[in-house]
Amino acid sequence: MKPVIAPIHRKGFLQEDGILFVRTDGILETMIKAPLILAGLIVITLTIPIQTSFSSTRTLELIIQSDGSTHISSHIDVDSSNFELSLFGSSIDNFIAIDENGSSLSGDIIDDKVIVDTLGSSSITIDYDIHDLISKEGRVWTFSFDSPLNYSLLMPENSVIVGMSVLPNNMKQIDEQIKLELFSGPAQIDYIFGIISEPTTNPLEYTLDFMTAGLIIGPIITVSIVAAVLIKRKQSKSPQIHVVELPEKQSESKSLDPETIFSLRSDLREDDKEIVRFISENGGKVFESDLRKKFLQPRTTMWRAVKRLERLDIVEIYKKDLQNMVKLRNDLEEEN
């Protein structure tokens, strides 16, 4: 039996069993269009940023630091567990993400994006430092930023704004720092720092003013006067200083001879007599150390002997040059 090709839209029905063929041109069109539509949906889904679909940034605050970095703080409403955020540059430091309860959240930074595990939080705070927004030429620093929303910008301490490409919505001074409220969009702000510490005076040339002269000359005059007075005093005092010496010859001639001493002190010990004779042979006075050396006596033994002679008024002991001088007396009297 020959198969009968009967278009489906024809009113006639097949009288006999056969192969059912459907219209192909509509199906072909559908078959071609459907994948294209599906592919298009997939591409759109992949290219749309997730945060746009699932988050919104409530606030954005920037703080320019003195070292040229910018601190960014942002409050974001999220409704996905893994939230991907585009950062404003790739040179990122000190990234912190915390949830609405203040708990830290983990974040993986890849180039200029970060994926934050929100743990179900509906609102998170992102803080980080970025080095991509500030450039410097000479002494002029330039802040360049294209913001997706309105934001606040706190200028660094001691900065002076010298150029602004956009006018702020609001401006206020906090202590000595300027805080600007800026609209979304591109902005460029030039600033320098107010106090320049570089010396502008050539150290080889300076003007000697009266103050400098006084600071130099005053102490010199004072020191010179004091030195002159001290020198003069020393010169005037020196003739008055002389060493007073006892007339030794006179004392030597007057000391008693040993025999006279022995007759006046008949009970004198023999070793004491030897000491008296030694002193008499050496001009009537010797150092105690010389007596020790002569008689090879220990210090204490010789000291007892010398003190014994002193008690008998045979010798007198006095200090000379930090040593004990033992001298025969010339006024020995007979014992009673």
Next chain:
Amino acid sequence: MKVITSFGLLILVASMILGNPAFAESLDNVRILALNYDGNSATVKITWNYDDKATNYKIGCVSCNPNTEKFTTGNNITFNNVTPFPGSSYAMLYVITYDSENKIISAKQLIVDLSQ
């Protein structure tokens, strides 16, 4: 001795007092006066303390759109058509001091209420 030491100290103190007593930093005393404010712009007169190290001054208006600037070698300037920030009467200007080698000595931000 005491008299001589006292005399020396007296010389030292006298030199300090009679020397250059008022050593003012650059831009220590800046005065700014706004005149003829009509709600849109004003004339601003600025004067500052003399600095023997400074040879040139640059004065600019940041709140003006576009930003404007002027140069002077004196210690005062009159700035015309100074405009405030939108929605306020406050204008922002600056003064920069340059030395003979055109290096910046100091800079100061000036914020003035044009309505006063």
